[in-house]
Amino acid sequence: MSAVVAGSLQPGALQPASLQPGALQPGSLQAGPLGGLLDALPLSYPDAVVVVGTAVVGFVAGLLGPLAVLRQRSMFGDAMSHGTLAGVAVAFLLTGAKVPELLLLGAAVSATLAAFAMIALERTGRLRSDAAIGVVLSVSLTLGIVLLTGISDSGNAQQSGLDEYLLGQTAGMVERDIVVALAGAGVAVVVILLGFRLLRSATFDPGFTAVAGVRTWVVDAASTGLLALAVVLGVRTVGAILMVALLVAPVVTARQLTTRLAALLPLSAVVGAACGAVGGLVSGRAELPAGPVIVLLATALAVLAVVLAPRRGVIARARAGRLREGAAR
Amino acid sequence: MTEPALRLQGMSASYGGRPVLTGVDVEIPAGVLSAVVGPNGAGKSTMVKAALGLVPSVRGTVRWLGQPLRRVRKRVAYVPQSDAVAKDFPITAVQVVEMGRYPHRGWLRRLTPGDDELVADVMAQVGVTDLADRPIDELSGGQRQRVFLARALAQRAELIVLDEPFTAVDARTEATLLEILTGLCRDGASVIAVHHDLRDVLDHFDHAVLMAGTVVAAGTPADVLTPDSLERAYGMAPLAAR
Numbered sequence: 385m386s387a388v389v390a391g392s393l394q395p396g397a398l399q400p401a402s403l404q405p406g407a408l409q410p411g412s413l414q415a416g417p418l419g420g421l422l423d424a425l426p427l428s429y430p431d432a433v434v435v436v437g438t439a440v441v442g443f444v445a446g447l448l449g450p451l452a453v454l455r456q457r458s459m460f461g462d463a464m465s466h467g468t469l470a471g472v473a474v475a476f477l478l479t480g481a482k483v484p485e486l487l488l489l490g491a492a493v494s495a496t497l498a499a500f501a502m503i504a505l506e507r508t509g510r511l512r513s514d515a516a517i518g519v520v521l522s523v524s525l526t527l528g529i530v531l532l533t534g535i536s537d538s539g540n541a542q543q544s545g546l547d548e549y550l551l552g553q554t555a556g557m558v559e560r561d562i563v564v565a566l567a568g569a570g571v572a573v574v575v576i577l578l579g580f581r582l583l584r585s586a587t588f589d590p591g592f593t594a595v596a597g598v599r600t601w602v603v604d605a606a607s608t609g610l611l612a613l614a615v616v617l618g619v620r621t622v623g624a625i626l627m628v629a630l631l632v633a634p635v636v637t638a639r640q641l642t643t644r645l646a647a648l649l650p651l652s653a654v655v656g657a658a659c660g661a662v663g664g665l666v667s668g669r670a671e672l673p674a675g676p677v678i679v680l681l682a683t684a685l686a687v688l689a690v691v692l693a694p695r696r697g698v699i700a701r702a703r704a705g706r707l708r709e710g711a712a713r
Numbered sequence: 714m715t716e717p718a719l720r721l722q723g724m725s726a727s728y729g730g731r732p733v734l735t736g737v738d739v740e741i742p743a744g745v746l747s748a749v750v751g752p753n754g755a756g757k758s759t760m761v762k763a764a765l766g767l768v769p770s771v772r773g774t775v776r777w778l779g780q781p782l783r784r785v786r787k788r789v790a791y792v793p794q795s796d797a798v799a800k801d802f803p804i805t806a807v808q809v810v811e812m813g814r815y816p817h818r819g820w821l822r823r824l825t826p827g828d829d830e831l832v833a834d835v836m837a838q839v840g841v842t843d844l845a846d847r848p849i850d851e852l853s854g855g856q857r858q859r860v861f862l863a864r865a866l867a868q869r870a871e872l873i874v875l876d877e878p879f880t881a882v883d884a885r886t887e888a889t890l891l892e893i894l895t896g897l898c899r900d901g902a903s904v905i906a907v908h909h910d911l912r913d914v915l916d917h918f919d920h921a922v923l924m925a926g927t928v929v930a931a932g933t934p935a936d937v938l939t940p941d942s943l944e945r946a947y948g949m950a951p952l953a954a955r
Contacts, residue, residue, distance in 0.1 A: 454802060510729050582820045585812055588802045591793035592864075595765050596816040597786045643848035645803045 416559035431665060433562065434554045438664030438678065439657040440565040441618045444572050445627075446634035446656020447649055448614040451607040453635040454645075455587050459514070460502060460608075462628035463521035465615040467498030469528025469624045472549050473535060482545065484561060484620070491549075492616045498524050499608050528624065552623030552675030554664045561620075568617045572610060576649060579606065584645050621664065623675035630656060633682035640686075640693035655685060716779030718743040718872050718903035719764060724773030726756070726763040733759045737773065739928045741920065743872075743903045746894055748914040748934070750907075751924035752947050757907045758794065758876050760924065765791060765874065778872060787816045790870035792861045794877045794907075795854070806852065806860045807845040810836055813867030828867075835866040839893065855886030862890055866897075873897065875906040879913070891917050911938055 416422070422432040452461040468491035475490025476482065498520050505516035532546055545556065576583070586593045586603040594600050611631075618627050638652035663678030670677070691698050717740045724737040734756045741747045749757045763771045766782055777785050790813065813835075814828045824832075836842050839859040849857060858878055865873045873894070879887045894904045898919070908914055914921050914934050921934040925946040930937045 454799065456799075578821070581815065584804065584808075585815065585820075587799060588804055588809075589793065589798050589812070591762070591765075591767055591797050592791055592812065594767055595782075595786065595789065595791040597783070598820070639801075639803065643803050643851075644805060644808075648803050 417563045418559050422559070427665075431668065433557050433559060434664045434668050435661045437557045437562045437565060438554060438621055438660035438674065440562060440569055440660075441621045442630060442634070442656035442658070442660025442663075442678070443653045444565065444569050444656075445614045445618050445622075445630040445660075446638075447569075447572055447576060447653035448610050449631040449635040449652055449656070450645070450649060451583070451587075451611055452628075452631050453639075455607065457611075458628060458632050459517045459521075460499070461611050461615065461631050463502060463517045463524065464495040464498050464612060465619060465624050465627035466521050466528070467495045467524040468492075468615060468619045468627075469549060470494045470524055470531055471497075472546065472619075473528060473531035476535060476546060477531070480540075485564065487549075488564070488616050488620075491619055492612060494524070495612045495615055496609075499612065525624075548623070548673075549620055550623050550625060551673040552619075552621050552626065552678070554621055554668050554674040557621070565617050568613050572613060575606065575610060579603075580646070580649075583607065621660070621674055622678055623673070626675040626679045629679040630659070630682055633679070633686040634659065636686040637682075637689040640689035640696050643695075656682070659685065715743050716776070717741055718745075718747070718778060718905060720774075720776040720779075721760070721764060722774040724760070724763065724771065724775065726759055726768050726771045728759070728768070734763065734926065736927050739922055739931050741903075741905055741922065741931075743778065744898060744901055745919035746898045746904045746906075746917065747920035747922070748906055748908045748918040749922045749924060750909065750911060750914055750938075751929070753909075755924040755946065756926055757909075757924050761874055761876060761905065761907055765789075785872075787868070788871045790865035790868040790873045792865050792873065792875040792878060795857065795881060797876070798861075801850050804849050805846050806841060806849055806856075807832065807836065809849055809860050810863045810867050813864040816868060831869070832863075832867050835863045836860075838866065839863045840889065853883070854881030855883040858882050858890065859886060862893065866893075870902070872903045872905070875904070877907050877909070879908065879910070911943075914938065 422429060422436060425432045425435065427435060452458045471490035471492070471494025472487045473490075474494070475487045479486050502513070502516045502520045505511050505519060506513050511519070532550070535546060545553070582593075582598065582603060586598060586600050590600050593603075614631060615627055618630055622630050634652040634655040635648070637655045638648045642648050642651060659678055659682040663681045664674055666672075666681075667674040667677035689697070694700055719739075719741040721737050721739050724734060725732065726734040737760060749761060751757050759768060762768050764775045764777070764782075775782065777789055782789070810832050811824060811828070814824050814832070818824055818828065833842070836845060839862055841856060841859045841863060844852060844856060844860070849860065852860065862878070865875075878890060882890070894906070895917070898904055908918075915938060918934050920932070921937040922931045923929040923937050923942055923946050929946045930939075930942040
């Protein structure tokens with residue numbers, strides 16, 4: 385009898401007992417593309433998918449956000465993310481189905497078109513860049529909303545849920561989404577590692593870098609492409625309207641804590657991943673849209689860092705200023 | 714015969730369709746400390762940047778050390794105007810100086826121990842050794858400019874081009890920088906600096922180019938900064954006015 389009990393308590397069988405049995409079943413039965421990796425987390429399977437998925441999305445946004453913030457192109461990234469909506473809608477109209485990869489492809493194409501439109505307006509229309517961004521941002525958002533409204537009024541039964549691209553949604557996330565995000569993350573990490581010196585040099589001092597023989601438009605194109613990647617991966621989870629906050633806020637937090645780019649990039653990526661994971665989980669449990677929850681979390685961290693950071697924080701600076709004044713007296 | 718540091722023939726440049734430079738023909742000799750002077754909007758910086766390929770629409774012939782720029786990139790070091798460099802960028806002083814080795818090492822390979830030694834040497838030469846690990850945005854204007862000159866020195870270039878190197882720089886730093894630049898010229902290098910202080914140019918520079926949309930005069934500072942040509946460039950005689 386005791387042998388039977390011991391036998392049923394093999395290590396493999398023990399593991400599920402520590403988790404919620406009901407929620408675990410689907411995960412342990414279907415070996416997804418991640419090969420049961422998600423079962424290793426102390427979470428129910430659906431929660432694990434959301435946490436890992438949003439963490440990867442946040443990681444990519446945090447890693448690539450400096451390309452927008454340090455190059456002073458945050459609003460450029462914002463307009464690109466607003467630009468994704470129309471692409472999602474057009475991809476749906478063309479295919480008539482909600483295949484996530486195809487919708488993302490549509491988002492990528494229209495985000496790239498938005499980027500080209502801004503550059504073209506700036507170059508040939510001789511608009512200042514803020515005006516070019518403003519035009520593209522509002523036109524592409526309008527277009528996206530008109531198309532999405534048209535689709536939802538068409539009575540197509542397939543369309544429900546397309547509007548989640550506006551504010552973001554984690555419900556309905558599946559392992560395949562994580563695989564797509566991981567592939568994007570892999571590309572981002574490799575490009576950043578290989579091009580680190582070039583990116584740093586071209587962003588910090590474009591004149592020196594160009595005279596040294598670098599075609600800086602190549603660096604511009606590559607960083608715009610990477611930004612498009614971050615935006616497209618994040619748009620379904622965080623939403624087109626708020627995506628820019630996930631690009632910017634982790635960078636602000638990390639910038640407060642380090643003075644080297646080589647530390648800022650991984651730090652920002654980790655902050656982004658943490659905000660994604662926690663925000664995704666909380667929004668799912670509280671039945672709130674994921675984007676606002678993730679963004680509120682990331683912004684709260686950024687505010688904390690701006691105020692409390694040891695060296696660059698508001699309080700630390702005020703203290704250092706008072707010390708200097710004291711010393712001067 | 715040594716080639717001039719910079720030779721421009723029939724150069725014109727425009728920004729957004731508006732012509733900034735027309736018909737620039739000038740030769741700046743090698744081995745001397747040379748200044749490019751003129752009033753605001755005279756095209757001083759534009760001339761230098763256009764010659765370095767940093768301005769999109771440029772016509773005419775440019776020869777650096779007798780060659781097109783692409784053949785002599787390693788031999789020409791550029792120190793841009795301070796507001797052309799990103800503000801609040803996370804980078805330390807020593808990392809900026811190390812950039813001077815990139816034209817030699819490429820953008821992927823590690824720096825060699827020899828590079829590290831050279832970087833340390835030039836930082837000592839301009840007096841920023843103790844600032845090596847400080848973030849660049851915590852340095853004063855003078856300290857920053859020393860770091861950027863150290864980067865140019867680390868490149869071991871034969872020609873250093875500086876755009877307004879003495880703005881927001883304290884008097885002692887300016888004296889140090891001028892001394893180093895003069896020393897470089899004595900050793901056979903060439904220096905071209907965009908500058909706006911005419912008194913300074915008369916006192917310290919070997920050669921001057923006076924600009925006002927085109928070249929008004931070029932030669933020794935005493936020959937160039939005459940009341941006559943100054944009036945043509947500035948519409949008045951600024952030295953007399955002081």
